[in-house]
Amino acid sequence: MSNANERIDALVKGNDVVLFMKGTALFPQCGFSSRAIAILEHLGTPYETVDVLQDQEIRQGIKEYSDWPTIPQLYVKGEFVGGSDIMMEMFESGELKTMVSADA
Template sequence: MTSARDQIDQIVHENDIVLFMKGTELFPQCGFSSRAVSILEHLGAEFKTVDVLQDPEIRQGVKEYSDWPTIPQLYVKGEFVGGSDIMMEMFESGELKQLVGAPAAS
């Protein structure tokens, strides 16, 4: 059986953009997760979500994996980006759009 850390590592490296969140893309279970999904959708980014409420080991494991205490957590191309507040700051500055390779507005 693989450890939670191995599962997280595999998910992070097999997907260009991953959001570990509470709930699902269609039904976020907290305001921070909802805001994170909205930001990524606004950018037109294709991303995978992982509902940490479905697996307590993943929920705790992702915090240890990133050394970041809160959820949601965004990973882009295998690198930890940050949580909801950092995503919002990067969105507002235009950094997040560049990082996720979002299509240019026409």
């Protein structure tokens, strides 16, 4: 499982904004992933996605990496943000826009 952990770590640290999700940005495979993509699209920030349905090691490994049981999971500048409910709350408050656009 350490190989998956290393791959996840490289994805999280190698992208300013990365969403681990079910499906792809064009074809989300669950409502929560769809909502997460809609939020990111509305913010207009560049982001990467990882389809956990394509890799069982990543699907399980991301839950252990973040100690968070559900998918999708958003990371901004190497930091775990949360799932779609947390993303929605932060989007509505303006905090997520500040987070993704802040120069760090």
